Amino acid sequence: MTAVTSSSALEYAAYELTNYDLTAIQSATRVSQALGPRDVLVRMKTASLNYRDLLVCTGRYRKISLPRVPLSDGVGEVIEVGQAVTKVKVGMRVSPNFMTGWTGGTITPEVIQTDLGAGIDGVLRQYAVFDERSLVKIPDYLSDEEAATLPCAALTAWNGLIEEGNLKAGETVLVMGSGGVSIFAMQFALMSGAEVIATSSSDEKLKRLKKMGAAHVINYKSNPDWDKEVVKFTRGRGVDHVIEVGGSGTLEKSAVSVKVGGHISLIGVLANPNAQSNHAVHLLMKAVKLQGIFVGSVEMYERMNAALTVHKTKPVIDKVFDAHDVVEALRYMQSGAHFGKVVLKI
Ligand SMILES: NC(=O)c1ccc[n+]([C@@H]2O[C@H](COP(=O)([O-])OP(=O)(O)OC[C@H]3O[C@@H](n4cnc5c(N)ncnc54)[C@H](OP(=O)(O)O)[C@@H]3O)[C@@H](O)[C@H]2O)c1
Structure with a gap:
């Protein structure tokens, strides 16, 4: 050099x-x-x-x-x-x-x-x-x-949850997978006194997410209906915030997972970009705040x-x-x- x-x-x-x-x-x-x-x-x-x-x-x-x-x-x-x-x-x-x-x-x-x-x-x-x-x-x-x-990664998660999401203590946040954005989002949620539901394709990684403080973890590969489990864990209410890193391949499931009047930070494109989904009706009928986040x-x-x-x-x-x-x-x-x-x- x-x-x-x-x-x-x-x-x-x-x-x-x-x-x-x-x-x-x-x-x-x-x-x-x-x-x-x-x-x-x-x-x-x-x-x-x-x-x-x-x-x-x-x-x-x-x-x-x-x-x-x-x-x-x-x-x-x-x-x-x-x-x-x-x-x-x-x-x-x-x-x-x-x-x-x-x-x-x-x-x-x-x-x-x-x-x-x-x-x-x-x-x-x-x-x-x-x-x-x-x-x-x-x-x-x-x-x-x-x-x-x-x-x-960190600033995107911060913007989605704190700046635009106005996250409050006691709320519930859904994070997807164990990549950079999602782990920072989990850390910011925990710092704010919020509860975290985390997903991953790996049971080993789920153990680590649980150890870091996730209240509930779900394997999105072995449990393709993971959105229903999110709803069940929140006693039918749904989560306050979703850190959506999958994009069109997961948005339909985010729409099921989020509560009425909840917030989705639209961040990533990791999941199948050609997926056909029905999320528009869900999002509308639940009056969800869908927010594009760019760092x-x-x-x-x-x-x-x-x-x-x-x-x-x-x-x-x-x-x-x-x-x-x-x-x-x-x-x-x-x-x-x-x-x-x-x-x-x-
Ligand atoms: N809008 C913005 O400003 C912004 C900023 C940063 C990142 N992004 C986007 O956000 C996404 C994540 O970025 P990153 O840097 O955090 O990526 P990353 O560190 O590479 O995260 C990849 C992880 O995401 C998980 N994942 C992959 N496919 C998934 C799916 N279908 N459903 C749920 N989880 C899945 C996997 O976790 P497991 O191994 O645990 O399953 C994978 O290891 C990317 O699409 C990136 O382009 C956008």
Whole structure:
């Protein structure tokens, strides 16, 4: 890997996606521009994977122009700052927001185009330059590996449950599977004094979810009528919130599981996307609030970090890979063997 060659002008090693094919992630060197007044030079140290990175690298995300440095989630150390920077200092550990342009307020079409690893170059590189407004300070109690899991999966779960879902103590939350978003959602629910019903395809993973605090667990593979079991567990009432990561393949079951007037955070696309379902009538007749969630803003990220710090909540890391083994790490994630997050050391 190359090192910084001079102040405010550097070469950096980056892994670039050069084709829509997992194996077409290649090491490349680029020269960046000089630092602008509000720019911050960051030496990237860790990154984490999201299901979305698999979609990007296999051409199933929205159309992006190649070559592109992949991955949205990373942590690094501030090496140098532009002359007008006030938010961060040299030596600080920081993380760029998933959408670098979404600092606060409501999401807009413009900020969606600033998503790392798709609209703009991502974090799988040795050095990167970010506008100070896109950066968030990492809580001191978290390691670099732990903090690298937060920008996409954690913030999405936080936005769905806390910012948009207005979760209250004593409510019941349904989470699906044991991936990154779902485990963070379970942790935020428990932090808020809510009850969790969790599903998984693996009895082994269900045991772990129960140990982490799930009140009830259901195997969605061996029990295809898991929605009925959710209703039964809630004594016929249904859950207050659903963290819907399956998409059209599970939405009908979410519509059965949710209570009248409940809230569904529509987040993922893991289950059969071509499924035909009858959910519209259920959702309408139950007056369900169906909310699309697309990660979150810098302000939300900062509120989430404050809450994590109060509770000293630790992200669940399944495995750490070397950044050179990014393709192996993505394949591992694709296999679904993981529980929580897969991390890369850069
Ligand atoms: N909207 C947003 O802003 C946003 C942000 C982050 C993620 N997402 C989306 O949310 C989804 C989850 O992302 P992630 O990064 O958390 O993924 P992940 O870590 O790869 O999670 C995968 C896990 O989900 C579970 N799963 C797979 N198919 C399922 C199904 N049909 N029903 C229930 N659970 C199923 C499996 O858990 P078990 O092994 O326990 O069965 C699998 O291991 C993806 O579709 C991703 O694109 C959206």
